[in-house]
Amino acid sequence: MVHDGHHAIVVDPGDAAPVEQALHRMGLSLRAILVTHHHRDHTGGVAALHAQTGATVYGPARETMPEPCTALRDGDRVDALGLRFEVLDVPGHTAGHIAYYCPDMDGAPLLFCGDTLFSGGCGRLFEGTAAQMHASLARLAALPGATRVCCAHEYTLSNLAFARAVEPANADLLRHIAACEELRAAGHPTLPSRIATELAINPFLRTREPAVVRAALGRDRHTDPHDPAAVLATLRQWKNEF
Numbered sequence: 001m002v003h004d005g006h007h008a009i010v011v012d013p014g015d016a017a018p019v020e021q022a023l024h025r026m027g028l029s030l031r032a033i034l035v036t037h038h039h040r041d042h043t044g045g046v047a048a049l050h051a052q053t054g055a056t057v058y059g060p061a062r063e064t065m066p067e068p069c070t071a072l073r074d075g076d077r078v079d080a081l082g083l084r085f086e087v088l089d090v091p092g093h094t095a096g097h098i099a100y101y102c103p104d105m106d107g108a109p110l111l112f113c114g115d116t117l118f119s120g121g122c123g124r125l126f127e128g129t130a131a132q133m134h135a136s137l138a139r140l141a142a143l144p145g146a147t148r149v150c151c152a153h154e155y156t157l158s159n160l161a162f163a164r165a166v167e168p169a170n171a172d173l174l175r176h177i178a179a180c181e182e183l184r185a186a187g188h189p190t191l192p193s194r195i196a197t198e199l200a201i202n203p204f205l206r207t208r209e210p211a212v213v214r215a216a217l218g219r220d221r222h223t224d225p226h227d228p229a230a231v232l233a234t235l236r237q238w239k240n241e242f
Contacts (some may be wrong), residue, residue: 002105004081007031010055011100011112012152016045020052032080035059035069036114037097042152056080062096072098090116090140092133093123101143109147110192113140118151119180119193120159122204122232124240130233134207137232141205145196156180156190162242163203166215166235172200207231 001022002009008028012035013019023030030053033046037060046066050057058078061071072078074089078100085100093115100112115123116133117140125133160177167173176197180190198205206212207228216223216234224230 012042013045014041016048030055033057037094038063060096060098090136092128092136095127112150114152119156120163131229134229134232147195148192150192166203167211176201
């Protein structure tokens with residue numbers, strides 16, 4: 001949720017109840033609902049919240065959304081609470097997945113990327129291809145390094161365990177694991193991450209790195225070491241079984 005003390009935007013509300021409770025607790029009026037993709041754990045609360053608040057619903061044009069919904073395509077903009085969100089097509093996890101990028105929120109860029117990019121990982125390829133996911137992740141990786149990554153699930157520690165299996169000698173990764181373990185032990189979230197952090201520790205953004213390529217070849221010797229999408233495909237299958 002993003003709010004200005006009076007009005008709020010909520011992203012991917014899979015359940016209406018926690019949103020309703022937060023709105024009531026903070027005395028906020030819901031103005032907009034941003035949805036990244038059609039999965040139920042991202043849309044389950046949309047209809048109830050719209051019915052209760054009249055908030056405008058935004059979602060991907062190429063997926064079936066709860067109606068009424070303003071359909072968004074790559075390059076579209078959403079203006080809400082004085083903020084501008086740029087819409088990015090990022091297929092891979094689903095066929096029509098989108099992300100919302102705000103170039104400046106409280107002095108730094110911010111990204112709502114749903115299930116495309118996680119801290120230390122990426123989403124499963126339920127509907128898209130490895131080539132699509134690689135292109136989508138490359139697009140997100142090209143955002144400014146200070147961009148805060150607000151992904152939809154905190155799978156960080158399990159993702160980092162896999163990342164360590166891929167790159168056990170990555171010093172940045174080992175330091176980040178220790179920092180995230182300390183955060184969770186204290187009851188704090190590991191999110192948001194930052195693009196610069198993910199470039200240093202996330203194997204799915206590092207498919208051209210020699211150590212990551214070697215790990216993929218060690219997992220599947222048929223992987224094309226010169227094709228980062230093929231490396232990603234091997235990593236993703238490995239992660240599915242990890």
